[in-house]
Amino acid sequence: MKVVIWGCRGSLPTPLTALDVRAKIERALAFAADHDISTPAARQYLIDHALPFWVHGTYGGNTPCVQIIGPQAVKGCKEYILCDAGSGLRSFGDAMARAEEERACRSTGDVTPTTTAQAQPRAGARFHILLSHLHYDHLQGFPFFRQAWAAGSEIHFYGCHPGMQEAVERHQGQPFFPVQFDKLPASIHFHILEPEKDVNLAGVTVQPFMQDHPGDSYGFRFTYEGRSIVYSTDSEHREHANHESYGFLRHFQDANVVIFDAQYPLREAIYTKENWGHSNNFIGVELAVRANVGHLVLFHHDPVSSDRVLDDLQHATQSYADMCAPLGKLRVSIAYDGLEFEV
Ligand SMILES: [Zn+2]
Numbered sequence: 062m063k064v065v066i067w068g069c070r071g072s073l074p075t076p077l078t079a080l081d082v083r084a085k086i087e088r089a090l091a092f093a094a095d096h097d098i099s100t101p102a103a104r105q106y107l108i109d110h111a112l113p114f115w116v117h118g119t120y121g122g123n124t125p126c127v128q129i130i131g132p133q134a135v136k137g138c139k140e141y142i143l144c145d146a147g148s149g150l151r152s153f154g155d156a157m158a159r160a161e162e163e164r165a166c167r168s169t170g171d172v173t174p175t176t177t178a179q180a181q182p183r184a185g186a187r188f189h190i191l192l193s194h195l196h197y198d199h200l201q202g203f204p205f206f207r208q209a210w211a212a213g214s215e216i217h218f219y220g221c222h223p224g225m226q227e228a229v230e231r232h233q234g235q236p237f238f239p240v241q242f243d244k245l246p247a248s249i250h251f252h253i254l255e256p257e258k259d260v261n262l263a264g265v266t267v268q269p270f271m272q273d274h275p276g277d278s279y280g281f282r283f284t285y286e287g288r289s290i291v292y293s294t295d296s297e298h299r300e301h302a303n304h305e306s307y308g309f310l311r312h313f314q315d316a317n318v319v320i321f322d323a324q325y326p327l328r329e330a331i332y333t334k335e336n337w338g339h340s341n342n343f344i345g346v347e348l349a350v351r352a353n354v355g356h357l358v359l360f361h362h363d364p365v366s367s368d369r370v371l372d373d374l375q376h377a378t379q380s381y382a383d384m385c386a387p388l389g390k391l392r393v394s395i396a397y398d399g400l401e402f403e404v
């Protein structure tokens with residue numbers, strides 16, 4: 062399987078400001094002053110191997126949307142699995158339309174380049190969108206999902222909240238959006254899932270499970286050919302998570318990857334933001350070690366966390382993981398928009 066992160070920010074989209082970009086340029090120029098940057102290869106090397114990620118990149122500002130890639134084509138139909146419909150869903154839809162356009166141009170020999178804005182989605186794809194819950198940051202990308210505006214697209218929503226359909230439709234109702242949900246040309250369906258009951262989506266086994274969050278949220282465990290990915294965002298782990306008998310651990314047990322809500326630093330999570338429905342990086346490590354997880358991906362970043370803060374968070378979390386488990390046993394990554402990895 063493969064994972065692509067299209068949106069990793071929690072609560073609301075968080076774009077960089079002009080000052081943020083300027084600070085990155087300033088730092089890069091200061092750093093470059095002591096290095097050879099006379100050739101493209103030297104500059105490339107500096108960017109890739111010397112500058113920290115917070116300087117040469119950004120963790121990004123889109124709200125949650127994660128693509129799980131399994132066998133993809135089932136019975137001749139292109140199928141896509143997505144977790145949540147935050148603003149990252151727009152980036153997924155745009156990238157997909159652009160890739161389809163380029164493929165079509167190649168097959169017809171037409172080399173006319175198109176911009177992403179011109180690329181038209183092709184009919185015949187089926188999208189499976191699993192909603193962890195119905196808060197804005199997990200829905201707000203859908204009205205801008207290009208494939209919802211294409212006749213011939215098939216979109217299936219899945220979730221465990223009985224009010225899911227009403228919430229998705231209302232979110233795109235008057236006076237919040239100019240075009241009403243029932244005017245979308247795509248064929249759209251809703252499916253209520255039962256917690257802890259497996260379903261098969263596009264060849265991948267999916268099991269939803271309940272999480273501690275205001276109004277409840279649900280995580281999803283994906284299994285395909287013996288490999289497992291757990292998507293667990295908007296989920297609080299309180300003091301009783303330290304007990305040996307913490308039942309929630311079974312959802313993480315032996316997973317290859319856990320995408321984990323680590324929105325708040327430990328101090329805030331315990332003292333000022335208890336009951337807000339989110340977790341911290343340290344409890345993520347402890348649960349991952351106890352459940353024998355291979356790769357922990359920190360996710361749902363706080364909008365107030367800068368790229369530099371998130372860089373530090375990744376290093377501190379990896380150090381803690383190396384203290385809690387034999388060196389290299391638990392790999393820690395921090396999600397950014399555009400991150401892709403094999404599972
Ligand atoms: Zn959220």
Ligand SMILES: [Zn+2]
Nearest residue numbers: 194196274295
């Ligand atoms: Zn939430």
